[in-house]
Amino acid sequence: MLNNIFELEKAALAIRKQLLKLCTMQSIHIGGDLSITDIMTFLWQYQMVYDPANIKSENRDRFVLSKGHASAVVSFNQAAAGCFDAEDIFREYATDNGRFSMHSCGLVNPYIEVSTGSLGHGMPVACGIAAALRLKGNVQNRVYTVMGDGEQSEGSIWEAAMNAAHYKLGNLVAVVDHNGLEADGPLDAITGLGDIAEKYRAFGWDVHEFDGNDMNKIKDNFDALPPPDSQMPIAFICHTVKGKGVPFMENQTNWHAGKITESQYQACVKLLDEEFKRKWGI
Numbered sequence: 607m608l609n610n611i612f613e614l615e616k617a618a619l620a621i622r623k624q625l626l627k628l629c630t631m632q633s634i635h636i637g638g639d640l641s642i643t644d645i646m647t648f649l650w651q652y653q654m655v656y657d658p659a660n661i662k663s664e665n666r667d668r669f670v671l672s673k674g675h676a677s678a679v680v681s682f683n684q685a686a687a688g689c690f691d692a693e694d695i696f697r698e699y700a701t702d703n704g705r706f707s708m709h710s711c712g713l714v715n716p717y718i719e720v721s722t723g724s725l726g727h728g729m730p731v732a733c734g735i736a737a738a739l740r741l742k743g744n745v746q747n748r749v750y751t752v753m754g755d756g757e758q759s760e761g762s763i764w765e766a767a768m769n770a771a772h773y774k775l776g777n778l779v780a781v782v783d784h785n786g787l788e789a790d791g792p793l794d795a796i797t798g799l800g801d802i803a804e805k806y807r808a809f810g811w812d813v814h815e816f817d818g819n820d821m822n823k824i825k826d827n828f829d830a831l832p833p834p835d836s837q838m839p840i841a842f843i844c845h846t847v848k849g850k851g852v853p854f855m856e857n858q859t860n861w862h863a864g865k866i867t868e869s870q871y872q873a874c875v876k877l878l879d880e881e882f883k884r885k886w887g888i
């Protein structure tokens with residue numbers, strides 16, 4: 607477990623570079639991978655309780671990537687945690703018998719709790735898992751799910767939101783990656799969310815809104831979570847930048863998914879390294 611901001615940001619930097627390297631080999635959902643890299647690094651390298659060597663242990667926190675197209679950032683985080691080798695991802699990604707692909711598939715990869723990719727399904731399943739933990743008397747573990755903001759258009763999200771409050775699922779933490787873009791354009795031009803925090807509040811959730819690309823803010827909010835046996839589901843509305851860290855990708859609909867050249871990759875790595883060194887004065 608990484609326990610300070612420097613180490614967590616260093617880990618997030620390494621994962622951004624791995625995502626970009628994969629992006630030279632395959633088209634991946636790079637924009638939405640990069641927007642949640644900080645949150646995902648925090649979850650997998652600090653927050654969640656799990657044992658990479660015993661991933662199905664009953665006393666684990668559960669993670670469901672509801673925006674299943676951002677599977678690569680989960681895989682690289684799991685590799686960083688020791689679940690498997692990062693080289694496995696580069697070798698197997700999008701191959702016929704590979705464990706890793708553009709969407710999360712639990713049939714071929716035991717480290718995936720729930721197969722996702724069809725938007726609007728991960729969150730309801732996460733609610734079901736949270737309810738099941740309660741029924742089994744588990745008062746120590748949480749269920750974390752990460753959704754897209756475009757994904758909020760799916761009606762099933764709101765059925766689940768209503769259900770989670772009704773069943774007092776305080777062991778459920780739902781993150782909304784509020785990056786303002788979908789696959790085809792700006793959220794506000796497709797289906798605007800209005801005040802998304804107020805909507806979750808109206809559904810009976812404990813809601814917190816913060817910058818999801820700021821590791822300090824992420825840590826402050828997760829550290830302040832009430833215990834898993836509390837009674838209100840928690841929504842983290844995280845303001846993020848799609849393509850975060852790579853200037854030509856940031857806030858660009860075109861970089862929802864795509865591939866880059868080797869020279870673009872080298873330029874990105876140089877830039878990311880420089881920015882990290884500048885920030886930390888090293």
Ligand SMILES: Cc1ncc(C[n+]2csc(CCOP(=O)(O)OP(=O)(O)O)c2C)c(N)n1
Binds near residue numbers: 639673675756783848
């Ligand atoms: C049910 C369903 N409809 C459409 C799609 C195609 N699709 C994949 S990603 C995406 C955009 C989702 O936007 P958002 O949730 O904001 O994701 P992000 O921008 O964070 O990548 C769409 C429409 C899908 N995967 N599932």
